[in-house]
Amino acid sequence: MKLMKRLGLWLPILSVAVCMINLSGQDDKNLLLFLTSPLLLWLNPQLTDLHYTMDNELLFQFILYGIHFFFWLGFGLLFDWLIARRRAK
DSSP: OOGGGOHHHHHHHHHHHHHHHHHTTTTTTOHHHHHTOHHHHHTHHHHHHHHHHOSOHHHHHHHHHHHHHHHHHHHHHHHHHHHHHHHHO
16 A cells, blocks of 8 residues: 555544644634544543642643554554555555
8 A cells, every 4th residue: 555545644634733733723622622532522521620630731642642643543554554454455
């Protein structure tokens, strides 16, 4: 499979773009960040409790970015693996 057709490449790139939009301040309520990551929506109650116990806001934002990025990286790699497995049959 060619590199440009791999979801394992494009989904993390789009995730970084969403994180950059959030970091620039255009998504100040984290709506785009949470609505583009099902894992962040699922972990919202735990993340809210973590946010209230943390003193450093920037560290909390980077935790959100890490969860968002690695979710889409894992999803893209899993989907590419499933496509390659199906084509091999």
